[in-house]
Amino acid sequence: MASSVSSSAAPEKLTVMGAGLVGSLLSLYLARRGHAVHVFERRADPRRAGFQEGRSINLALSDRGWRALEGVGIADDIRRVGIPMTGRIMHDQLGNLTRQPYGQDGQAIYSVNRGHLNRRLLDLAEAQPTVQLRFGQQCLHIDLKQQHLHLLDTATQQEHTEPYTRLFGTDGAFSAVRGALQKTDRYDYSQHYLEYGYKELTIEAGPNGTWQLEKNALHIWPRGQYLMIALPNLDGSFNCTLFFPYEGAESFAALPTPADVTAFFARVFPDAVPLMPALTEEFFAHPTGSLVTIRCYPWKYDDDVLLLGDASHAIVPFYGQGMNAGFEDCSVLNELLDQYGDGAWPTVFTEFQAQRKPNADAMADLALYNFIEMRDRVADPRFLLQKKIEAKIASQFPGRWTPLYSQVTFSHTPYAEAWAAGQRQDAIMARLMPHIQSEADFDQPAVQELIRQEMAVRPSSAS
Amino acid sequence: MASSVSSSAAPEKLTVMGAGLVGSLLSLYLARRGHAVHVFERRADPRRAGFQEGRSINLALSDRGWRALEGVGIADDIRRVGIPMTGRIMHDQLGNLTRQPYGQDGQAIYSVNRGHLNRRLLDLAEAQPTVQLRFGQQCLHIDLKQQHLHLLDTATQQEHTEPYTRLFGTDGAFSAVRGALQKTDRYDYSQHYLEYGYKELTIEAGPNGTWQLEKNALHIWPRGQYLMIALPNLDGSFNCTLFFPYEGAESFAALPTPADVTAFFARVFPDAVPLMPALTEEFFAHPTGSLVTIRCYPWKYDDDVLLLGDASHAIVPFYGQGMNAGFEDCSVLNELLDQYGDGAWPTVFTEFQAQRKPNADAMADLALYNFIEMRDRVADPRFLLQKKIEAKIASQFPGRWTPLYSQVTFSHTPYAEAWAAGQRQDAIMARLMPHIQSEADFDQPAVQELIRQEMAVRPSSAS
Numbered sequence: 001m002a003s004s005v006s007s008s009a010a011p012e013k014l015t016v017m018g019a020g021l022v023g024s025l026l027s028l029y030l031a032r033r034g035h036a037v038h039v040f041e042r043r044a045d046p047r048r049a050g051f052q053e054g055r056s057i058n059l060a061l062s063d064r065g066w067r068a069l070e071g072v073g074i075a076d077d078i079r080r081v082g083i084p085m086t087g088r089i090m091h092d093q094l095g096n097l098t099r100q101p102y103g104q105d106g107q108a109i110y111s112v113n114r115g116h117l118n119r120r121l122l123d124l125a126e127a128q129p130t131v132q133l134r135f136g137q138q139c140l141h142i143d144l145k146q147q148h149l150h151l152l153d154t155a156t157q158q159e160h161t162e163p164y165t166r167l168f169g170t171d172g173a174f175s176a177v178r179g180a181l182q183k184t185d186r187y188d189y190s191q192h193y194l195e196y197g198y199k200e201l202t203i204e205a206g207p208n209g210t211w212q213l214e215k216n217a218l219h220i221w222p223r224g225q226y227l228m229i230a231l232p233n234l235d236g237s238f239n240c241t242l243f244f245p246y247e248g249a250e251s252f253a254a255l256p257t258p259a260d261v262t263a264f265f266a267r268v269f270p271d272a273v274p275l276m277p278a279l280t281e282e283f284f285a286h287p288t289g290s291l292v293t294i295r296c297y298p299w300k301y302d303d304d305v306l307l308l309g310d311a312s313h314a315i316v317p318f319y320g321q322g323m324n325a326g327f328e329d330c331s332v333l334n335e336l337l338d339q340y341g342d343g344a345w346p347t348v349f350t351e352f353q354a355q356r357k358p359n360a361d362a363m364a365d366l367a368l369y370n371f372i373e374m375r376d377r378v379a380d381p382r383f384l385l386q387k388k389i390e391a392k393i394a395s396q397f398p399g400r401w402t403p404l405y406s407q408v409t410f411s412h413t414p415y416a417e418a419w420a421a422g423q424r425q426d427a428i429m430a431r432l433m434p435h436i437q438s439e440a441d442f443d444q445p446a447v448q449e450l451i452r453q454e455m456a457v458r459p460s461s462a463s
Numbered sequence: 464m465a466s467s468v469s470s471s472a473a474p475e476k477l478t479v480m481g482a483g484l485v486g487s488l489l490s491l492y493l494a495r496r497g498h499a500v501h502v503f504e505r506r507a508d509p510r511r512a513g514f515q516e517g518r519s520i521n522l523a524l525s526d527r528g529w530r531a532l533e534g535v536g537i538a539d540d541i542r543r544v545g546i547p548m549t550g551r552i553m554h555d556q557l558g559n560l561t562r563q564p565y566g567q568d569g570q571a572i573y574s575v576n577r578g579h580l581n582r583r584l585l586d587l588a589e590a591q592p593t594v595q596l597r598f599g600q601q602c603l604h605i606d607l608k609q610q611h612l613h614l615l616d617t618a619t620q621q622e623h624t625e626p627y628t629r630l631f632g633t634d635g636a637f638s639a640v641r642g643a644l645q646k647t648d649r650y651d652y653s654q655h656y657l658e659y660g661y662k663e664l665t666i667e668a669g670p671n672g673t674w675q676l677e678k679n680a681l682h683i684w685p686r687g688q689y690l691m692i693a694l695p696n697l698d699g700s701f702n703c704t705l706f707f708p709y710e711g712a713e714s715f716a717a718l719p720t721p722a723d724v725t726a727f728f729a730r731v732f733p734d735a736v737p738l739m740p741a742l743t744e745e746f747f748a749h750p751t752g753s754l755v756t757i758r759c760y761p762w763k764y765d766d767d768v769l770l771l772g773d774a775s776h777a778i779v780p781f782y783g784q785g786m787n788a789g790f791e792d793c794s795v796l797n798e799l800l801d802q803y804g805d806g807a808w809p810t811v812f813t814e815f816q817a818q819r820k821p822n823a824d825a826m827a828d829l830a831l832y833n834f835i836e837m838r839d840r841v842a843d844p845r846f847l848l849q850k851k852i853e854a855k856i857a858s859q860f861p862g863r864w865t866p867l868y869s870q871v872t873f874s875h876t877p878y879a880e881a882w883a884a885g886q887r888q889d890a891i892m893a894r895l896m897p898h899i900q901s902e903a904d905f906d907q908p909a910v911q912e913l914i915r916q917e918m919a920v921r922p923s924s925a926s
Contacts, residue, residue: 182654186709188755190653246649290649406534 010343011035011130015164017139017149018171019371021114022326026123028072029334031128033342040126040137040151042171047119057200058231058239060118060218060320061110062409064241066329071239071334074124078117082110083232086397089217090378095271100384101219103406109218109320111231138349139176142167144184144301163174166345168307168331170326173294175311181301189296194316194371196226197252198219198243203275204403205236212275213238220374221269226250226324227375228269240272243291243375253290291316293364298355303346306353313360319408325363325415332356362416366408385439386429392442397455401425428454474498474593475805478627480602480612481505481634484577485772485789489585489633491535492797494591496805502588503600503625505613505634510582520663521694521702522580523548523681523783525872531790534797541580545573546695552680553841558734562680563847566873567868572681573782574694594764602639605630607647607764629808630768633789636757638774644764650704652759657779657834659689660715660751661706666738668699675738676701683837684732689713690838691732703739706754706781706838714749754779756827762816766809769816771796776823781834782871788826788878795819818877825882829871848902849892855905860918864888891917 016027017039027037054414061069061082064322069075086108087101102109123133140159141150149162169177182189206212211232213219219230219238226245230238245251250268255261258280265273273279294314299307309326332355377383387403394401404422407413413421432454435447442448474497479490482504490500524532524545532538549571551563565572588594603622604613625863632640645652669675674695682693682701689708693701697793703767708714709873713731718724728736736742748895757777762770795818840846850866857864867885870876876884895917898910905911 186656187654190655192651192653193649 005406009256012036012158012166012342014166015149015162016040016168017177018169018309018311019122019125019135019177020131020170020172020309021118021121021323022330023168023326024070024118025068026122026168026330026333027131027133027383028121028128028310029330030168031125031131032072033334033337034130036130037125037128037132037341038162039131039133039365040139040149040330041133041135042138043135043153044154045122045133045135046115047122057114058111058128058201058233059114059323060231061112062320062324064321064331064412065324067412068331071140071331072124074120077364078112078120081109081116081234082112084108084110084216085218085231086216087218088378089214089219091219091269092223092379093223093268093270098384100378100387103403103410107406107410108216109409111218111233111327124458138286142177142180144153144180153398165304168304169307169311170309171311173292173310173314175307177305178296178307178311181298181305181307182296184301187296187298190294192293194291194293195245195247196243197246197290198241199252199283199288201228201240201276201282202278203230203238203240203272204277205233209236211236211238220378221272222375222377222379224376224379228272229374230272240276243371246288255283258284268420291340293368295361295364297353297357299357300349303349306333306349312356315360315364315367316371317367319363319367319376321363321367321408321415325360329356349389349392360451362414363408366404366415366419366422385436386433388439389432389436389442390425390429392439393451393455396451400455469616469672473806475629475703476501477629477631478612478625479503479631479633480640481632481638481772481774482585482588482598483633483635483711484581484584484770484786485793486631486633487581487588488531488535488790489631489771489793489796490588490594490596490602491584491591492793493631494588494801495535496797497593498598498805500588500591500595501613501625502594502596504596504598505601505617506598506659507617508585508596508598509578510585513648520577521574522573522577522786523694523697525628525783525787526790527784527875528787529792530875531794534794535587537583541575541583542573543899544579544697546697547571547573548681551841552677552682554684554732554734555842556686556731556733561847563841563850566869570869570873571679573698574681575695598669601632605640605643607643607768610767628767632768632770632774633772634757634774635774638770638776640768641759641770641774644761644768644770645759647764649750650759650761653757655756657754657756658708659706659709659778660709661704661751662689662715662746662751663749664703664705664739664745665741666693666701666703666735667740668696672699674699674701674748684735685838685840685842686731687839687842691735692837693735696910703735706834709751714802718746722764756831758824758827760816760820762820763812766812769796775819776827778823778829778830779834781837782826784830784871784878791875792819793810810906822878825877825879826871829878829882829885848899851897851902852895852899852905853888853892855902856914856918857916863918919926 012164014030016023016037016039023039027039064076069078087099090098122133126133133157136154138154139149140152140153143150147164149164150159151162152159167177169175171177178187181187203212213230215232221228226243228240228242230240232238255264261280261283267280292314293316296312298400299312308329310322313325317320333352336351340347390403394403402411406427407418407421408415432450435450436442446463476499477493479486479500479502482502486502490502493500529538532541534676550562553561561842587594589596599617601615601617602612610628611624613622613624615622630640633636634640644650666675668916676693678695684691689706691703691705693703695701710716718727724743724746728742755777756779759775762775771792773785776788778785796815799814803810853866857866865874867888870881870884871878895913898913899905
C-alpha cells in the first residue's frame with residue numbers, strides 16, 4: 001500500500017514518544033513508509049515485565065480500529081484472539097435479561113485484551129528493521145525550540161538528551177509532549193473528570209473454561225445512576241467494570257467495608273454475585289480509576305511536533321471508541337501522507353489537526369452521551385422500543401437512516417457527521433414516539449404518514 | 464477589625480507564593496490577623512527593579528476592590544492616585560462622541576496604575592513586622608505530600624527547599640501552585656484563549672500635562688469585530704489598548720509594516736491618531752498580549768493549599784473585574800476567618816472554594832459577554848436607548864431593578880447572582896424594546912403597562 005508513495009520523499013528519522021497501542025501502531029505505519037522510527041516509552045517493555053497498568057484490561061475493537069489494523073496487515077491475526085460481541089445484554093435487578101443487537105446480522109464489536117494487542121503491535125514494530133524501541137525512558141522535559149527530548153532512563157537513573165526532527169506524541173492522556181505544547185502561548189486545553197470512578201472486577205470462568213454468561217455479548221447491569229459491564233475473555237472469564245459515583249448514598253465512599261460491598265452487590269447485582277467469588281478481595285485490592293475527558297488545540301507545534309490518540313483527545317470509555325479513535329488517527333495520517341507525499345509534513349500536520357479536531361470533539365461528546373444511555377436509558381422499555389422502531393425505519397429507507405450507534409461503530413463516517421446525524425434522528429424520534437406504543441404501531445397508516453413526512457423534509461440529512 | 468478575632472487561634476507561619484496585587488494584599492490581611500507570613504515572588508522587587516511586566520499598565524478599581532483595600536485601611540491612600548471615570552465615551556469613525564454614564568451621580572470606576580498599586584501594597588506588607596518578602600524566587604516544583612516548595616533563587620542561581628504548613632497560591636494565571644494541583648487525580652482544569660490579542664499604545668499628554676481627551680472617562684473606539692480603549696493617567700497621558708484579531712482581513716497579521724499600521728489607524732481611529740505620535744514605534748516595540756480564561760477546581764489541596772486570584776480564575780479584561788475579583792477573594796477569606804476563627808482552616812478553605820467558584824465562573828462569563836458589548840453593542844443607538852430605558856425602569860422601581868453593570872461594578876452582590884439577574888433583565892428588555900423607538904416612548908401608557916406586567920411577574924427577581 002503506502003510503500004509505493006514513500007519513494008516520493010527521502011526516508012527521515014522520526015521520533016515517537018509513547019509505545020502504547022497508538023504509538024506502536026503509528027511506528028509500524030511510519031516504518032512501512034520507509035522511515036527510521038525511534039520510539040521512547042516510559043514504562044518497561046510489557047513483553048518482558050508483564051503487563052502492569054491501571055488501565056482497562058479489555059477493549060472493544062470496532063470497524064475504525066479494524067481498518068487501521070488492516071492497513072498494516074494484522075487484522076486477521078488480532079481477530080483470532082478477539083471475541084465478537086453482537087449485542088448488549090441487559091441484566092435487571094431480578095436477573096431478567098434483555099437483548100439489544102448492536103447492528104445487523106454479522107456486525108459485532110470485538111472484545112480484545114489490551115496487553116495482548118499491545119505486545120503483538122510491539123513485536124510487529126520491532127520486526128521492522130528501521131524501528132528502534134527504547135523502554136523505561138521517562139520524558140522529563142521537551143525543548144521545543146532546540147528540538148530535543150530530555151529523558152530519564154529509569155533503569156540506570158541516567159538522564160540523557162535526544163534530538164528530534166519530527167516528534168509524534170502518542171504518550172496518552174497525561175502526555176508529556178502535550179505538557180510541553182500546553183506551556184506555549186495561546187494553547188487551549190481542558191481536562192475534565194466525571195464524578196464517577198471505575199473498579200475492575202472479575203466474573204470467573206465456569207468448569208473447563210466455559211462462559212457463565214452468554215459469551216458473544218457485552219453485558220450491562222444498568223442501574224440509573226451507575227452501571228456495571230462485563231466483557232468476555234478467551235479463558236471463559238469476564239472482565240467486569242463498575243462505573244460508580246465517588247460520593248453519595250450509593251457510591252465508593254458509601255462502601256467502606258467488605259460487608260458493605262457484599263450487601264450492596266447482593267442487592268443490586270444479585271445474578272452476578274455468585275459468579276464473582278473474589279468480589280470483596282478485588283474491590284479493595286484494585287485501584288479506583290478516574291474518568292477524564294481531555295481536549296486541546298492545536299495538536300501540532302510548528303512543523304515538527306504532532307499529537308495523536310489520547311494525548312490530544314482522551315475520552316470516557318462508554319462508547320468503546322478511545323482506542324478506535326486513536327487507531328483512526330493513524331489511518332488518517334497515513335492517508336494524508338499518501339495524498340501529499342512524505343516530504344509535505346507541514347501540510348500533512350495542518351490538514352490532520354483540521355480534519356481530526358472536530359471529530360475528536362464529537363467523539364468526546366458521544367462518549368459522554370452514551371454514559372447516560374448505558375447506565376440509564378437501556379433499562380427503559382420505551383428506549384428499547386424506540387431502537388426497534390429506528391431499525392424498522394432503517395430497513396424501510398435503505399441508506400437514508402443509519403442508527404447513530406452503527407455510524408459510530410460500524411462505519412468510517414467522520415464522528416462529527418455521525419453525531420450531527422444522530423442529533424437529527426433524536427429530534428425526529430422525539431416527535432414520532434408519542435404516537436407509538438408498540439412495535440406493531442409502526443405499520444399504522446398515521447404513523448407511516450408521519451415517518452414519510454419526517455423523511456421527506458430532510459431526505460438525506462437523517463443519516 | 465480582624466485583629467480582635469485572631470486571638471481565637473495561635474498565630475501560624477503561613478506561606479504565600481506570588482507577591483503581585485492579590486498576593487501582597489492577602490499577605491497584609493493575614494499579617495493583620497497576627498500570622499507570620501513568608502512571601503515568595505518569582506520576579507525581582509518592582510520597587511527596586513522598576514516595574515517591568517507584560518501585563519496591562521492601567522486597571523479599573525471598582526467597589527469590590529475598594530472594599531478589600533478599605534479592609535486593610537489603604538483605600539484613601541490609593542484613591543488619591545486614582546482617576547475617577549464616571550462613564551464611557553464612545554468615539555465613532557468620524558470622531559463623533561457619545562457618552563454613557565456607568566452608574567448614578569457620584570458613582571465611578573477608578574483608573575489606577577498597576578505598578579504603583581503593587582509597590583504601595585508591598586510597602587505596606589513589608590511594614591508589618593511579621594511579613595517577610597523574598598523576591599527572585601522561582602517555584603520549580605511543589606511537593607504536595609511532603610509540603611515543601613522547591614525554589615530557584617534567580618539572583619544566585621541556587622536551588623533551595625522551603626517547607627510550608629499552609630500555602631496560598633497567588634501566583635497568577637500561570638500559577639506554579641495550580642500547576643502542582645493540576646497533576647493530582649480528578650483535577651478539573653481549562654485554559655481557553657480568545658482569537659484576539661492586545662497591544663498597549665499611548666495617547667500623549669497635552670501641553671503642561673493636560674488631558675487631550677476628557678479625563679474622567681473610559682474612552683472606547685468600538686469597531687464591531689475589534690476595539691480600542693483608553694484610560695487616563697495622572698500625567699495627562701492615556702494608556703490605550705487595542706483588542707484585535709490575530710488573523711483575518713483586519714488583524715495583527717494584516718499589519719506587518721509601519722505603513723500598514725498608519726493607514727489602518729488613520730482609517731478606523733482618525734481622531735486618535737494625531738494624539739499618538741509614537742504609534743508605529745510602540746506598535747512594533749510592544750509585545751502582543753494574549754487573552755486567556757482559566758477555570759479550575761478544586762481550589763484547595765487537602766487542608767494546606769489554597770488558590771486565590773488569577774491562579775484559580777484568570778479572566779479576560781473586558782469588565783475590568785480581574786483585580787477586583789482577586790481582591791474580593793481576600794475580603795471573603797478574611798470574613799470566613801472572622802466567622803470560623805483562624806484555627807479552622809479546613810472549614811474556611813472548603814467554604815471559600817464553595818462560595819467563590821460559582822462567582823468566579825459567572826465573572827468569567829460576564830467578562831466574555833462584555834467583550835461583545837464593548838466592541839460592538841455600545842456603537843448601536845438601539846443598545847444605548849435600551850440602557851436609557853433600563854435606567855428609567857431602575858428609577859421607577861427603586862431597589863427592584865439594578866442594571867447588570869452596576870451590580871457587577873458598584874455592588875457586592877455575588878457575581879453569580881448578578882449574572883443571573885442580568886440574564887433575566889436581558890430577557891425582559893428583549894420583550895420590551897420592540898415597543899420602544901425613543902426615550903419618550905417610555906411614558907406611553909401601553910409601554911408602562913408592559914413594564915408593570917413584567918415587574919409584576921417577577922417582583923424581586925429582576926434585580
